[in-house]
Amino acid sequence: MNKIKDLKWGVTTAAYQTEGAYDKDEKGLSIWDTFTQKSHKIKDRSNARIATDFYHRFEEDIDLAVDIGLQIFRFSISWSRIFPEGVGVVNPKGIKFYDKVINYCLKVGIEPWVTTYHWDLPQKLQDKGGWTNRDVINWYSGYVTVLRDHFADRVKHWVLINEGIVCVGAGYFLGVHAPGKRGIRNFVSSTHHLLLAQAEGFKILKERTGLQVGTAISCTKIEPYRNTTADHKAAIRIDTLMNRLFIEPHLGLGYPDNDFPVLKRISKYYKKGDIEALKTDFDFWGIQTYAREVVKAAWYIPYLGAIQVKPKKRNVKTSVMGWETYPEGAQYFLERFAKYNPKKALWLSECGMALSKKEDDQIRIEYYQKIIEGMKTVLDKNINLKGILLWTLVDNFEWAEGYIPKFGIISLDRKTMQRQMKKSAFWLKKYLSNIKL
Secondary structure (H helix, E strand, O other): OHHHHOOOEEEEOOOHHHOOOHHHHHHHOHHHHHHHHHHOHHHOOOOOOOOOOOOHHHHHHHHHHHHOOOOEEEEEEEEHHHHOOOOOOHHHHHHHHHHHHHHHHHHHEEEEEEEOOOOOOEHHOOOOOOOOOOOHHHHHHHHHHHHHHOOOOOOOOEEEEOOHHHHHHHHOEEEEOOOEEOOHHHHHHHHHHHHHHHHHHHHHHOOOOEEEEEEEEEEEEEOOOOOOHHHHHHHHHHHHHHHHOOOOEEEEEEOOOOOHHHHHHHHHHHOOOOHHHHOOOOOEEEEEEEEEEEEEEOOOOOOOOEEEOOOHHHHOOOOOOOEEEEHHHHHHHHHHHHHOOOEEEEEEEEOOEEEEOOOOHHHHHHHHHHHHHHHHHHHOOOOEEEEEEEEEEEEOHHHHHOOOOOOEEEEEEEOOOEEOOOOHHHHHHHHHHOOOO
């Protein structure tokens, strides 16, 4: 039986949020490069053209992760760094960069994990419709094939698509993330195509023996505001959208459209064999959870029929992002997903807490202490938890929030690019050293 000392610890990062060098070495533009050109889309009017400058400082960051005692370094690959045009000619300079990152990880003794897609679609493909265009299945398959052929000899753990619901929900339904599209038609088509693409990506990577291939699922605890039938039904709809839509089709359960009838619109985009093609027996599931949302029925909200009751209205303290930070969600979702398949390997592949620049980092330590208590309970229940990857290493560009939220256990001076370990990093280093004794 796994104990807390047997878990693997690591960190998760993302290409667009860290690399910078947005136009260096023949990299093409991504949808986020384009989206952030309109500065009003980002809360602090910033962009990630430099970000944390991981492109030039990856050795320093990996060394910091090793010094803390982390065993896994999960990073994503920029599709437009590999294919500047999205498809076609491979950029050898892009391949060379990720070769250097992977090789350095192996040199210093930390395991590299690759996320193939963390929201930064090449702009050239978005110009053709992006995830709303069924051709994206072939575009993604070609991209994953190149990643496999170049990196699978050294990278054994692969995360296919990071948080599909956020990618299409924020980017193709609400329009608050790149590419800034809105509407139910964009949402349902991109959802179906993304899931099909992920299923194809799994098959491509599994053509190589010895690879562990999984997905990373965004999970948000949803609760009804009032003990009424209407609010309970609203909570079920939102829970279906947030926590079931991007796993149940892969489990062979089909789309959960009985509990969220709007999803029936996806059938317009079906082709023969699609539902069967969605079935994917991932080697592991990555659970990623940050917040709790409380909802109430709202007939006037299109498609959802629900609205969030803001934490402040509930007299609940929020993070700098306005979220109700909810470490209890880790235990809840690990237990919930274990019910789908008790044998499936589970990872807590992202969790973290956003603080403002002025807040005491002790708050982050207490957050992770609660996460650890939840993991201990999960392990006591013989749930197949393998490890935890923190979000994130260095304070980075946090999408539409810019640089305001600080998720890192290491701070960044954006003028000098100097890194400095926070209280939480020193605490974690001591904790990891102690549990190995």
